[in-house]
Amino acid sequence: MASITQNKKDGKVVSYKFKACVGRDEFGKQVFKCTTWKVPDGLIPSRAEKAAQKAAAEWEQKAKDEYQKDLQNPERVREREITKARTDFAAFIREIWFPICICDGEHKPTTVDFNRNISNVIANYFSGKAIQAINGTDIQKYLIYLRTGYKTAQGKNLAQKTIRHHYCTLANIFSYAMKQEYILKNPMDKVDCPKLTKKKVDALSTDQAKAFFGLLDDCPMDFRCMLNLLITTGIRRGELMGLQWGDIDIEHCVISVNRNVSYTPASGIVVSTPKTDCGFRQIPLMPSVAEVLMEYRNTTGEWKRQDYVFPKGGNPSLARDPNSLTRRVKRFMKLHDLPDMSPHDLRHTCATLLLSNGADIKSVSEILGHTDASTTLNFYVRSDLQQMKAATDKFANAFGL
Numbered sequence: 001m002a003s004i005t006q007n008k009k010d011g012k013v014v015s016y017k018f019k020a021c022v023g024r025d026e027f028g029k030q031v032f033k034c035t036t037w038k039v040p041d042g043l044i045p046s047r048a049e050k051a052a053q054k055a056a057a058e059w060e061q062k063a064k065d066e067y068q069k070d071l072q073n074p075e076r077v078r079e080r081e082i083t084k085a086r087t088d089f090a091a092f093i094r095e096i097w098f099p100i101c102i103c104d105g106e107h108k109p110t111t112v113d114f115n116r117n118i119s120n121v122i123a124n125y126f127s128g129k130a131i132q133a134i135n136g137t138d139i140q141k142y143l144i145y146l147r148t149g150y151k152t153a154q155g156k157n158l159a160q161k162t163i164r165h166h167y168c169t170l171a172n173i174f175s176y177a178m179k180q181e182y183i184l185k186n187p188m189d190k191v192d193c194p195k196l197t198k199k200k201v202d203a204l205s206t207d208q209a210k211a212f213f214g215l216l217d218d219c220p221m222d223f224r225c226m227l228n229l230l231i232t233t234g235i236r237r238g239e240l241m242g243l244q245w246g247d248i249d250i251e252h253c254v255i256s257v258n259r260n261v262s263y264t265p266a267s268g269i270v271v272s273t274p275k276t277d278c279g280f281r282q283i284p285l286m287p288s289v290a291e292v293l294m295e296y297r298n299t300t301g302e303w304k305r306q307d308y309v310f311p312k313g314g315n316p317s318l319a320r321d322p323n324s325l326t327r328r329v330k331r332f333m334k335l336h337d338l339p340d341m342s343p344h345d346l347r348h349t350c351a352t353l354l355l356s357n358g359a360d361i362k363s364v365s366e367i368l369g370h371t372d373a374s375t376t377l378n379f380y381v382r383s384d385l386q387q388m389k390a391a392t393d394k395f396a397n398a399f400g401l
Helices: 045-072 075-084 089-102 109-125 136-148 160-179 206-218 221-233 237-241 287-299 322-335 343-356 361-368 373-380 385-399
Strands: 003-009 012-024 030-038 254-257 260-264 268-272 281-284
Touching (some): 012 045, 030 045, 109 160, 221 287, 237 260, 237 322, 237 343, 260 322, 281 361, 322 343, 343 361
Antiparallel strands (some): 003 012, 012 030, 254 281, 260 268
């Protein structure tokens, strides 16, 4: 039977402590449980003592039943321990998830920097809250905050794609927390992934592309080569900055993409592998572009295969920051009253012009280095009215309609 001990305050019994043996552990040792029962207001001492005895008996029986259930299902114990835990969510992100899952030596510096920025916003929003206490509603409120209350350093609203990145980061965080048994249920299961509105790809029109090509002859030779490569090969800016002369086969009009250059404030300029395995690829060069590259190479004097084609500060062994290319392209576009476009927009232009001039999806996908041709299909293929009319004309001609 449970032992009952009075707890007094100012000479008055205010509560009782119950202690009972609920069973024995695997080693035959007695297992004791304790609890405190508060005396209800208005009870005289004699009635309080009787009530305590009754409450102790009921509690003891319940404690024994619960212990037997725990013996039969040890998972119950683990679940209670997880439920009782209070792990600060911000600390979990910064001290556990980020160092283990992101700074693991397998992610590129740009990926690490990207995840650091997003996870900092998440940690600041949920500061002071335990990860075990966060539910689906809290996540939904956070996504609403990103849409309506959060502003970038430039005072702008977040793009839909960025908000989806926040959702995916939260999904990764809670998935890891589940795996490591910090939580019992994943709150992300009750939150739908934010939808994206498909936007038209920013690319030069045919007339704008003609104007663009007409301006290249007046550019400095190195920049002329960069612009030609961006718009005719669809190469990424980091891949362009990673090109070495050994990657360019001018005779056979082929370039090999083997490197990617990135920059983050934390890591500086880093030369690594392309974005994906499919990023390693060969891209055909237009003969006219090959001729310009040969002319440019002849102006560099002696060169080695491992020299960068577009080096930093004229030092052929140093890669250039891709951000400098973006600034240069934007200045060029603005100077010549062309649409405000980045090197990546010229990559879009390359894909769009290839497809509109009859190139097949698979070839364009491989030129761009996409992992899946469906990416190219979903992202770039947009029929305009002129193309649709051409398609119906072909249909009509085939059947004499």
